[in-house]
Amino acid sequence: MFGYYLDLALHSLKRNRVLTALMVMTLALGIGASMTTLTVLHVLSGDPLPGRSGQLYYPQLDPRDMDGYHPGDEPMAQVTWVDGMNLLHAARADRQALMTGGAVPIQPADSAIDPFYEDARYTTADFFPMFQVPFLYGHPWSGADDEAHARVVVLSRGMNDKLFGGKDSTGQTLRMNDAAFRVVGVLDSWRPSPHFYDVNMGNYSDSEGVFVPLSASRDVRLSRNGSIDCWGKGGGDDDHIETSPCVWLQYWVQLDTPAKASAYKEYLTHYVQEQKALGRFQRPPNVRLRGLTEWLDYNKVVPSDVRLQMWLALGFLLVCLVNTMGLMLTKFLRRRGELGVRRALGASRRAVFAQLLVESGIVGVVGGAIGLLLALLGLWIVRRQPSDYAELAHLDASMLLITLVLAVCASLAAGLLPSWRACQIAPALQLKSN
Amino acid sequence: MQIRPILATLRKHRIPAILIVLEIALACAVLCNAVFMISRRVASISLPNAIDEKELISVSMHGADPTRAAADIPRNLAALQGIAGVQAAGVISSLPLSTDNWGWSFGTQPDSVLEDRSSDQNTNVSLYMMAQGTERVLGLRLRQGRFFNADEYPGSLIGSGALPSTHVTVITESLAKKLWPGQSPLGKTIYSKPAYFTVVGVVADVLRPRLFGSDGLRSYHSSFFPMGPDQALANYVLRCPPAERERILREAVQKMQALNPSAVINGNTYEAIRNRYFADTSSMAWMLVLVCAVMLAVTAVGIVGLSSFWVTQRRAQIGIRRALGATRGDILRYFQLENFLLVGIGILLGMLLAYGINLFLMAHYELPRLPMLYLPAGALALWLIGQGAVLGPAQRAAAVPPVVATRAA
Numbered sequence: 001m002f003g004y005y006l007d008l009a010l011h012s013l014k015r016n017r018v019l020t021a022l023m024v025m026t027l028a029l030g031i032g033a034s035m036t037t038l039t040v041l042h043v044l045s046g047d048p049l050p051g052r053s054g055q056l057y058y059p060q061l062d063p064r065d066m067d068g069y070h071p072g073d074e075p076m077a078q079v080t081w082v083d084g085m086n087l088l089h090a091a092r093a094d095r096q097a098l099m100t101g102g103a104v105p106i107q108p109a110d111s112a113i114d115p116f117y118e119d120a121r122y123t124t125a126d127f128f129p130m131f132q133v134p135f136l137y138g139h140p141w142s143g144a145d146d147e148a149h150a151r152v153v154v155l156s157r158g159m160n161d162k163l164f165g166g167k168d169s170t171g172q173t174l175r176m177n178d179a180a181f182r183v184v185g186v187l188d189s190w191r192p193s194p195h196f197y198d199v200n201m202g203n204y205s206d207s208e209g210v211f212v213p214l215s216a217s218r219d220v221r222l223s224r225n226g227s228i229d230c231w232g233k234g235g236g237d238d239d240h241i242e243t244s245p246c247v248w249l250q251y252w253v254q255l256d257t258p259a260k261a262s263a264y265k266e267y268l269t270h271y272v273q274e275q276k277a278l279g280r281f282q283r284p285p286n287v288r289l290r291g292l293t294e295w296l297d298y299n300k301v302v303p304s305d306v307r308l309q310m311w312l313a314l315g316f317l318l319v320c321l322v323n324t325m326g327l328m329l330t331k332f333l334r335r336r337g338e339l340g341v342r343r344a345l346g347a348s349r350r351a352v353f354a355q356l357l358v359e360s361g362i363v364g365v366v367g368g369a370i371g372l373l374l375a376l377l378g379l380w381i382v383r384r385q386p387s388d389y390a391e392l393a394h395l396d397a398s399m400l401l402i403t404l405v406l407a408v409c410a411s412l413a414a415g416l417l418p419s420w421r422a423c424q425i426a427p428a429l430q431l432k433s434n
Numbered sequence: 435m436q437i438r439p440i441l442a443t444l445r446k447h448r449i450p451a452i453l454i455v456l457e458i459a460l461a462c463a464v465l466c467n468a469v470f471m472i473s474r475r476v477a478s479i480s481l482p483n484a485i486d487e488k489e490l491i492s493v494s495m496h497g498a499d500p501t502r503a504a505a506d507i508p509r510n511l512a513a514l515q516g517i518a519g520v521q522a523a524g525v526i527s528s529l530p531l532s533t534d535n536w537g538w539s540f541g542t543q544p545d546s547v548l549e550d551r552s553s554d555q556n557t558n559v560s561l562y563m564m565a566q567g568t569e570r571v572l573g574l575r576l577r578q579g580r581f582f583n584a585d586e587y588p589g590s591l592i593g594s595g596a597l598p599s600t601h602v603t604v605i606t607e608s609l610a611k612k613l614w615p616g617q618s619p620l621g622k623t624i625y626s627k628p629a630y631f632t633v634v635g636v637v638a639d640v641l642r643p644r645l646f647g648s649d650g651l652r653s654y655h656s657s658f659f660p661m662g663p664d665q666a667l668a669n670y671v672l673r674c675p676p677a678e679r680e681r682i683l684r685e686a687v688q689k690m691q692a693l694n695p696s697a698v699i700n701g702n703t704y705e706a707i708r709n710r711y712f713a714d715t716s717s718m719a720w721m722l723v724l725v726c727a728v729m730l731a732v733t734a735v736g737i738v739g740l741s742s743f744w745v746t747q748r749r750a751q752i753g754i755r756r757a758l759g760a761t762r763g764d765i766l767r768y769f770q771l772e773n774f775l776l777v778g779i780g781i782l783l784g785m786l787l788a789y790g791i792n793l794f795l796m797a798h799y800e801l802p803r804l805p806m807l808y809l810p811a812g813a814l815a816l817w818l819i820g821q822g823a824v825l826g827p828a829q830r831a832a833a834v835p836p837v838v839a840t841r842a843a
Contacts, residue, residue: 019739022735022739026732026735026736029728029732030732033725033728105496105497105696105697105698107696114691114698114699115497115695115696115697115698116698117496117497117698177497178696304799304800305714305718307798307799308471308795308799309718309721311795312464312467312468312471312722312725313725315460315463315464315467315791316464316725316728316729318460319457319460319461319464319729319732319733320732322453322456322457322460322736323457323732323733323735323736323739325453326450326453326454326457326736326739326740327735327736327739327740329449329450329453329740329743330450330739330740330742330743333743333747334743334746385713385714385717386710386713386714386717387713387714387717417449421449
């Protein structure tokens with residue numbers, strides 16, 4: 001029976017090519033536009049570290065003085081040097097890393113390459129195992145290197161390609177800011193998206209090209225970028241930043257079980273009480289321990305333009321659906337005569353309904369396929385845009401499936417009302433009028 | 435022309451009528467909001483900026499030895515001035531829309547401290563530090579007071595601190611209005627304990643390195659400070675005839691790289707800096723324009739489809755009316771009026787929907803209320819499209835000969 005309906009449907013679609021083309025194109029445009037924006041949204045709100053993100057937490061403290069205090073205020077979004085170092089050395093979590101971002105002038109040994117600036121991350125040894133960073137050559141530096149203020153550096157794959165032609169560069173020397181650093185490791189391709197560990201540095205920017213121990217970066221005064229927030233007599237001047245009342249570091253911990261997470265939160269509260277007893281902190285304990293995804297939501301990392309675009313595209317899809325519905329109604333009701341004959345010859349209402357639904361299903365499949373091509377075109381255009389998330393816009397398997405399902409559902413939804421209306425036709429009346 | 439027979443017909447053909455109304459309502463709602471978003475983006479892209487944008491080139495230099503700034507800066511400036519075609523050269527800490535923002539909060543009371551910034555007491559201001567003569571290179575337009583005197587430059591340095599060690603400043607008109615509404619800003623002082631700066635001049639509005647908020651008002655909170663040879667002066671600006679910009683830019687970058695081999699040099703025309711800042715905004719605006727155009731086309735196609743179906747269905751009825759003496763014009767006007775009524779109902783619904791969508795967007799995104807003007811404008815656009823789309827089918831209806839009435843069953 002399905003085969004017969006298919007045959008009938010194809011026959012009828014061929015009879016009025018312009019109308020068929022209009023229906024298919026309308027549906028395809030709606031699907032193409034909404035799939036493009038949904039894919040961008042899907043990519044941007046994705047999990048940066050699948051499998052690990054559930055165990056990563058971002059502790060927040062409130063080390064400010066009582067000026068401007070309101071109960072219920074959010075604690076600060078970063079930590080001070082003193083608190084960061086205290087928490088790091090206490091090592092109460094399974095893993096922990098303290099970090100900040102910056103940009104370093106790189107002075108290549110190869111004089112053919114002009115000096116250039118590269119984004120850098122100054123961090124501590126656990127950064128690499130905690131974030132499951134893949135290594136191509138060498139290995140991360142150790143906790144002992146952090147303590148010894150070792151002048152070592154880990155390069156990204158792209159940076160290694162640029163500076164050392166992609167060869168194993170471990171053991172080589174790299175000059176940055178007029179100081180020599182020894183390469184200990186080279187990363188494999190790694191681009192967590194969103195750039196979750198520092199939301200001040202461009203939420204979807206590429207990961208940094210060089211990684212340097214935090215202690216060594218302070219010794220040679222590598223320049224710091226990102227957000228800094230000071231209070232009291234805090235100046236944020238780079239030479240005294242370790243002792244200033246300023247927050248400028250991100251602190252991440254890995255806690256393998258929920259029990260450990262709640263224990264860690266308790267530990268943070270104790271820490272604050274202890275600091276209050278010492279006179280360093282003044283405000284009542286106010287700690288947060290947000291998980292990675294919660295932290296990203298809290299910081300609203302997905303650009304609001306992208307969400308606006310998605311709403312707009314869904315509105316557009318709705319407009320397209322209503323129009324397709326109108327066109328299908330036109331098409332089906334034009335065939336009253338033919339449908340009347342089928343009904344008079346004994347086809348049940350249900351059979352006519354099924355036949356018309358098959359026809360709208362075909363429009364849906366073809367419209368979905370063209371919509372998919374339009375979505376690919378749309379994503380290609382998005383990738384040519386200047387925003388830092390642009391190059392991430394690719395269709396993956398799950399979105400491909402969603403596109404096809406959406407297309408068929410949309411066209412069936414569009415076909416439902418016209419098919420129902422058309423199968424209400426009284427056979428006798430139609431036969432008489434023709 | 436009577437409306438009652440039209441309404442009676444529409445009652446008999448409820449589904450197509452409802453579909454047309456729905457098409458128009460949805461299109462109207464999405465269109466009003468999309469056009470509103472486009473206009474806001476266009477407004478921010480075209481924010482005025484009182485410097486001579488077309489004549490400026492910027493060459494930035496980072497990573498030079500800070501201890502040699504006193505020797506390097508005059509040497510670099512002299513070299514840049516030597517390039518054929520360069521009318522003037524200066525150096526400044528940052529440029530409007532360069533995203534390299536040096537911001538600080540100031541109050542108008544002597545005991546204002548930095549951390550009041552969350553309260554309404556203080557205003558966040560962007561700082562531009564510049565060497566002597568740079569105001570002429572940029573083409574800053576003085577409105578009141580004076581620019582800095584020659585003796586105010588050499589002693590003003592910043593080093594690794596946060597604020598320059600001078601006590602004079604020149605601010606923009608918008609900032610003056612914000613700090614001292616209705617008063618003359620000349621001689622007034624801004625404070626951030628222990629620093630203080632006295633306003634000696636007011637210039638026409640210059641944008642900040644980074645815009646804040648979407649209202650455009652805070653985007654002009656800029657201030658200028660004199661500066662001696664200091665590493666903070668990292669953006670060399672050249673003034674030259676627009677036609678020669680590209681050549682001069684190439685030469686300037688080459689010259690600077692040769693003079694400062696270990697530094698990182700970047701050259702851009704000011705127009706490129708501005709375009710890059712707004713690149714995202716303008717691509718979003720173009721996307722919105724595209725969506726609106728396609729949506730209107732789709733709606734028009736939908737109306738053409740439904741009306742022509744309608745005409746076919748009512749051939750017999752039209753034939754009878756023609757046989758009873760209705761002219762072609764009567765038939766044409768009948769379909770036009772019918773479309774006008776349907777679109778009208780659609781627009782009415784669409785306006786309510788547009789308003790609802792706007793309320794939703796206001797609650798979730800930083801978007802102001804939809805101005806009332808958009809609603810009649812959207813209505814007019816849809817009426818025009820509706821009339822345009824129905825014209826073809828209506829003409830075909832008018833062409834139905836009266837003889838059809840005698841043939842039909």
